Amino acid sequence: MLIAVASKDGKEINQHFGHAERFLIYDVAGNEAKLVDEKQVERYCSMDQDHPMRAHLLSAIAEALMDCRAWSAPRSDRPHKWRWSAWGWTSS
Numbered sequence: 001m002l003i004a005v006a007s008k009d010g011k012e013i014n015q016h017f018g019h020a021e022r023f024l025i026y027d028v029a030g031n032e033a034k035l036v037d038e039k040q041v042e043r044y045c046s047m048d049q050d051h052p053m054r055a056h057l058l059s060a061i062a063e064a065l066m067d068c069r070a071w072s073a074p075r076s077d078r079p080h081k082w083r084w085s086a087w088g089w090t091s092s
Contacts, residue, residue, distance in 0.1 A: 001028050004039070004065045006073035017073040018045030023065060039064045 005013045006020035015022075025037035041064050044057035065071060 001070075002026070002036070002068045003028050003033075004068040004071040006071070010038070013072050013074060015073060016045070017071070019043050020061075020073065023061075023071065025065075025068060 003026050004023040005026065006015040006017050007013060007022060007024050008015045010022065010024065021041060021043050023039045023041065024035060025039060026033045027036045041061045042057050044061060
């Protein structure tokens, strides 16, 4: 099963989902996880008060991670959970 994790440094799960510019993709089987890919994305959260959430970028992230069964980030905003479930994702 493929799982995407948000990472600042490429080593740890240490990036808020909306601020992530990279997701590490792991193939998880049993007790083993192997890094198999890295997806570069444009972060969708911004400090622009006129356009704080840019839905087209969230859609692009979903497309980049579409082969993943789940994703993980240290903080995920609940208001967008309905979008993730619509794409078949679960969040941790």
